[in-house]
Amino acid sequence: MLAVLHVAALLGYALTxxxxxxxxxxxPGGTVRMPWVLAVATGAVGLHFVALVSYxxxxxxxxxxxxxxxxxxxxxxxxxxxxxxxxxxxEGAIALVASPLVTVVLAAALGxxxxxxxxxxxxxxxxxxxxxxxxxxxxxxxxxxxxAAALYLLQHRELKERRFGxxxxxxPPLEQLDRLNYLALALGFxxxxxxxxxxxGSMGLSAGLRAIGPAHLAAGFGAxxxxxxxxxxxxxxxxxxxxxxxxxxxxxxxxxxxxAVLVLVQHGxxxxx
Amino acid sequence: MSQGGAGLTLIGLNHRTAPVEVRERLYWPLAEVPGVxxxxxxxxxxxxxxxxxxxxxxxxxxxGSAEVLDLISRQASARLGQPLDAYxxxxxxxxxxxxxxxxxxxxxxxxxxxxxxxxxxxxxxxxAQAYSDAVxxxxxxxxxxxxxxxxxxxxxxxxxxxxxxxSVELAHKIFGELSGRKALVLGSGEMAELAMGLLAxxxxxxxxxxxxxxxxxxxxxxxxxxxxxxFGEAWPLFAEVxxxxxxxxxxxxxxTPQHIAEPVARRQxxxxxxxxxxxxxxxxxxxxxxxxxxxxxxxxxxxxxxxTIGVRRRELPAAERIVxxxxxxxxxxxxxxxxxxxxxxLRDQMEAVRVAELxxxxxxxxxxxxxxxERIEQLTKALMNKFLHAPTLSLRAAAGNGSDRExxxxxxxxxxxxxxxxxxxKESSQS
Numbered sequence: 272m273l274a275v276l277h278v279a280a281l282l283g284y285a286l287t288x289x290x291x292x293x294x295x296x297x298x299p300g301g302t303v304r305m306p307w308v309l310a311v312a313t314g315a316v317g318l319h320f321v322a323l324v325s326y327x328x329x330x331x332x333x334x335x336x337x338x339x340x341x342x343x344x345x346x347x348x349x350x351x352x353x354x355x356x357x358x359x360x361x362e363g364a365i366a367l368v369a370s371p372l373v374t375v376v377l378a379a380a381l382g383x384x385x386x387x388x389x390x391x392x393x394x395x396x397x398x399x400x401x402x403x404x405x406x407x408x409x410x411x412x413x414x415x416x417x418x419a420a421a422l423y424l425l426q427h428r429e430l431k432e433r434r435f436g437x438x439x440x441x442x443p444p445l446e447q448l449d450r451l452n453y454l455a456l457a458l459g460f461x462x463x464x465x466x467x468x469x470x471x472g473s474m475g476l477s478a479g480l481r482a483i484g485p486a487h488l489a490a491g492f493g494a495x496x497x498x499x500x501x502x503x504x505x506x507x508x509x510x511x512x513x514x515x516x517x518x519x520x521x522x523x524x525x526x527x528x529x530x531a532v533l534v535l536v537q538h539g540x541x542x543x544x
Numbered sequence: 545m546s547q548g549g550a551g552l553t554l555i556g557l558n559h560r561t562a563p564v565e566v567r568e569r570l571y572w573p574l575a576e577v578p579g580v581x582x583x584x585x586x587x588x589x590x591x592x593x594x595x596x597x598x599x600x601x602x603x604x605x606x607x608g609s610a611e612v613l614d615l616i617s618r619q620a621s622a623r624l625g626q627p628l629d630a631y632x633x634x635x636x637x638x639x640x641x642x643x644x645x646x647x648x649x650x651x652x653x654x655x656x657x658x659x660x661x662x663x664x665x666x667x668x669x670x671x672a673q674a675y676s677d678a679v680x681x682x683x684x685x686x687x688x689x690x691x692x693x694x695x696x697x698x699x700x701x702x703x704x705x706x707x708x709x710x711s712v713e714l715a716h717k718i719f720g721e722l723s724g725r726k727a728l729v730l731g732s733g734e735m736a737e738l739a740m741g742l743l744a745x746x747x748x749x750x751x752x753x754x755x756x757x758x759x760x761x762x763x764x765x766x767x768x769x770x771x772x773x774x775f776g777e778a779w780p781l782f783a784e785v786x787x788x789x790x791x792x793x794x795x796x797x798x799x800t801p802q803h804i805a806e807p808v809a810r811r812q813x814x815x816x817x818x819x820x821x822x823x824x825x826x827x828x829x830x831x832x833x834x835x836x837x838x839x840x841x842x843x844x845x846x847x848x849x850x851x852t853i854g855v856r857r858r859e860l861p862a863a864e865r866i867v868x869x870x871x872x873x874x875x876x877x878x879x880x881x882x883x884x885x886x887x888x889x890l891r892d893q894m895e896a897v898r899v900a901e902l903x904x905x906x907x908x909x910x911x912x913x914x915x916x917x918e919r920i921e922q923l924t925k926a927l928m929n930k931f932l933h934a935p936t937l938s939l940r941a942a943a944g945n946g947s948d949r950e951x952x953x954x955x956x957x958x959x960x961x962x963x964x965x966x967x968x969x970k971e972s973s974q975s
Contacts, residue, residue, distance in 0.1 A: 294699075304697070430717060431832075433844045435851040440703065444720035445815060511813040512836050 273329070273385050276322035277343065281377045283315025284350060288370025291363040295437040308363045312354050319347045319377075326385060335403040338534070342380035346373045348411035356415065356451065362443040365451075368418035396477070402469035409463025410526065413498070416455035417523035420516035423448040427513050449512060452519055453505055460502035463526075467495055494529035498522040552679060552878065553608020554640035555616055555632060558600035559654045562631035569624050572596040574671050581675035583619075588612045591677035593684060595647070595668040597661070599654050604644060606679040608636065638875055641683055645867045645874075648691035650701060657700040657856040662691045682877060690870035697866060698859040703852030710848035711739040711819045712746060714840055715787055718817050723747030728778060728785040730754050730799070731792030732764045736821060740789055744768060748787060754778035755792070783807035788818045790826040797828040808834050821845065883943035886952040887936050889961045894932060898924050 290308050323343060326334045334340035353369035356362075426442040429435075442448075501518045504510035510518060557570065572580055577594050584592055584603075590612040593604045603616055613634065620628045635643050643652070648665045650657045669676065669684035676684075695701045704713035715722055722743065727750045729740055740750060750768035754775050755761035761772035773781075775798065782788065782804040792798060799818070808816060818839045820827040825841050832839030902924050906917055935955065942951040955961070 426717070430714075430838050433840065433847065435844075435848045439717060439851075440855065444716060445718050447720040508812065512815060514813060 273322060273326055274381060276318055276325060277377060277381055277385070280315050280319035280322055280350075281374055281381070283311055283318055284346075284370050284373045284377065287312040287315060287366045288374070291366040291370070291441070294441050305357075305361055305363060308366065309354075309357055312350075312357055312366065316347070316350045316354050319343075319350060323347055333400060333404075335400060335407070337383075339380045339383040339385045341403065341407065342376050342383065343385075345407045345410055346376040346380065348407055349373050349376070349414045352411055352415045352455075353418070360443065360447065360451075362447070364422050364442045365415075365418055368421050369415070372414060372418065396473065398469055398473035399477075402466055402473050404466075405462055405469060406466030409459050409461075409466050410530070412455045412459025412462060413519075413523050413526055416452050416459055416519045419448045419452040419455060420519035420523075423452060423516040424513065424520075427516070445512075449515065452515060453511075456502050456505055456519060456522075460498060464495070464499070467491065491529050491533055494522075494525040497525055551607065552637055552640050552683065553605045553613065554602055554635045554643055555605070555608070555613055556595075556600060556602030557628070557631045557633065558602070558652070561633060566624065566631050567598065567601065570596075570601045570620055570628075571598060572601070574667055577668065577671040578674065581672055584612070584615065585675055588615050591675060591680060593669055593672040593676055593680050595644075595665060597664050600647070600652075602644075602647075604640065604680060604683065606677050608634075638871070641687075641874055641878070642867070642871050644683060644687045645690045645871050648687040649694040649863055649867055650691070651694075651860065651863055651867070655705045656853060657702075657859070658705060659695065659701045662688065662695070665691065679878065679881075683874065686870055686874040690867050693866045693870065694863045698862045700856050700859040700863045703855060704848055705852050705856070707821070707842070707845045707849060708739040708742045710845040710852075711789070711821070711840075712742045713848060714819065714838070714845070715743065715746075715748070715817050718815050718838055719786060721747075724749070725786040726751045726784060727787040727789060728752045728754065728781050729764065729768070729770070730775070730778065730788065730790040730826060731794075731822065732760060736789055736791030737764070737767070739819065739821065740768060743787065743789070751785060752778060752781055779803045780807050782816065783810040786814070786817065788816065790818065790820045791822045792826050794822070794826055795824060797825060799827040799831060801828065801830050801834060804831065805834060808837060811836065819845070879943040880940055881943075882949075883939040883952070886955055886961070887939055890935065890955060890959060891932060893959060893961055894928055898928050 287308055290304070290311060323334045323340075326340060326343070330340075334344050349369060350373045353365050353373070356365045422442055423445060425438055426445055426448065429439045429442075430445065501510065501515075501522045504518075505515055557567065559567065562570075572594065573596075577596065580594055581592055584590055588609075588611060590608075591606045595602045595604070601620075605612055617628050617632070620632075644665070646652045648662055650659060650661050653661050665684065666688055669681075669688075672680075704710040712722070715725070719725055723746065725748045727740065727743060727748050729736060729750055729752070732753075732755060744750065750765075750770040752773050753761045753765040753768070753770050754773050754777070755764065756775065758772055758774060761774075765772040788799075790799060799820075813836055815836045815838060818827055818831065818837060820839065820841045823842055827839055827841070829839070831837060902921060906912070906920070909917075909920075912920070939951060939955065
């Protein structure tokens with residue numbers, strides 16, 4: 272049942288992206304029909320929520336611990352934020368990036384398999400729960416900043432090169448994408464920072480600060496520092512437009528890569544030992 | 545309701561059948577429309593709606609008899625000073641309705657998908673309220689609904705279809721909301737003024753107008769509530785404004801990277817949209833390579849228009865489907881009106897027979913209880929409804945395909961129904 276709900280949500284996310292991508296194919300009648308896009312996206316997020324609730328029901332814990340539940344929660348948050356952007360701006364283009372992103376993360380979660388880790392989260396204490404929850408929310412916001420930046424670069428290229436095709440028509444204005452990128456980064460970085468602090472605190476309480484290994488320091492702290500510099504320049508008004516978009520994409524890539532390294536260090540190496 | 549009869553009729557001319565010098569002479573401003581329709585009603589008693597725009601003049605009549613068409617033709621020919629026939633067209637029945645649906649959807653416009661026509665159709669109908677009737681009201685309501693659906697459900701009305709509106713669309717794609725944005729105008733010119741007027745209607749504020757001739761600059765600046773400056777004073781403004789509109793008569797590029805690179809560098813990444821609509825171009829193409837500068841010339845603006853028209857053409861099949869759907873709804877109602885009268889008379893006659901026969905029978909069956917009498921009455925009603933069901937459906941179907949007149953006559957003879965009321969009697973009974 273859990274897998275079925277997740278697969279249904281995944282199909283919903285994919286369909287949302289497909290509905291928005293249709294006009295890019297230049298087919299007759301290929302108009303972005305926002306009511307449909309909104310209905311399908313809302314349905315997908317709703318199904319995903321039900322899936323997470325049913326996981327929590329079965330596991331007796333929040334879907335935060337373990338690879339599959341954490342990835343599923345991350346995908347849900349990105350989906351939810353993208354849906355919020357859809358509702359507020361009535362611009363479907365965000366789904367072109369968010370939809371594949373969510374679909375891939377959710378597919379990875381399904382691939383990892385949902386084996387409820389009963390009592391695992393509770394046993395790690397409330398600090399750990401807060402650490403994972405804030406980290407995932409921060410990551411989701413940075414993913415939205417990434418989506419806006421990617422759309423910005425594509426629209427920027429079309430406008431610079433004077434191409435007035437489907438991307439020009441379907442994508443939102445540059446300034447709107449820049450504002451979305453700014454907002455998502457301005458919110459995402461502090462929340463992610465809170466997640467990092469809570470993580471360090473949680474680890475310090477349970478195993479002592481010395482347990483934070485060099486991999487955490489090198490990958491996690493390094494990526495956080497670079498993203499922090501980007502966010503600071505953005506907030507100070509020193510970075511905007513195309514450069515801000517490129518920086519956001521770099522920041523997201525670094526954060527994603529650092530998480531991948533940390534997950535590998537924490538789970539992958541251990542699994543092979 | 546036969547399609548070939550004097551039912552719903554359209555007579556008119558448009559941009560495809562008449563040149564502009566003919567169209568302009570047969571154009572009636574909205575304020576004059578009630579007077580025209582009043583004269584038409586006075587002369588023929590016809591109910592009509594007159595749609596008159598710069599691209600078409602069309603009379604829609606609920607009963608387009610030969611006399612009414614002749615009257616319109618004579619009056620229009622007199623106004624034109626030559627026979628109307630060479631430029632006009634007449635459509636009847638479903639064809640007339642379909643034409644209006646396509647007009648309201650912008651599918652028959654000179655610029656495919658233009659949205660102004662929807663408002664013009666609405667205004668024409670509203671101006672003719674006193675001279676319209678139930679058929680025309682329903683026709684125009686349905687046409688406006690079809691037009692609204694085409695705009696909402698397809699991209700037929702999307703994008704910019706003229707050079708000035710392409711300027712606005714480009715600015716929109718960079719800045720989104722244009723309200724409060726600042727613009728600088730270099731030079732003057734009809735196209736620049738048109739584009740600036742459109743940008744101003746979006747809330748863009750013209751702050752400066754630069755021209756070699758300061759007096760000329762002051763004249764243009766006055767129109768937009770801006771200040772006049774010389775070109776030399778204009779270059780630093782490239783650091784402040786969001787949109788630059790250039791249309792000078794200079795024989796070579798006057799805006800070069802040397803002039804504006806330094807002010808643009810001070811913009812801290814804010815985009816600058818430069819619309820160069822002069823020929824020869826005012827802005828050196830190298831300016832477009834500066835970071836965050838978006839430079840468009842007249843060819844680019846025409847490219848936006850061409851892309852829009854291409855998109856709109858691709859939307860035509862979807863728009864056509866909507867028009868046919870709405871037309872089918874309207875036609876079902878319109879055609880069904882012809883069957884209503886004969887069905888009503890048939891039912892009245894059958895009901896009279898039923899009631900008379902029931903009363904006669906019940907008088908002989910006085911021993912029956914009230915419940916049994918009620919049961920018998922219900923039985924007669926049920927039988928009558930069953931007997932009339934198939935003929936009713938057949939009459940409605942015949943009305944839908946235009947063969948109702950013959951069938952109605954057959955029913956009238958078979959059931960010995962009274963003759964239908966004459967036109968004058970019918971008019972007074974309807975009113």
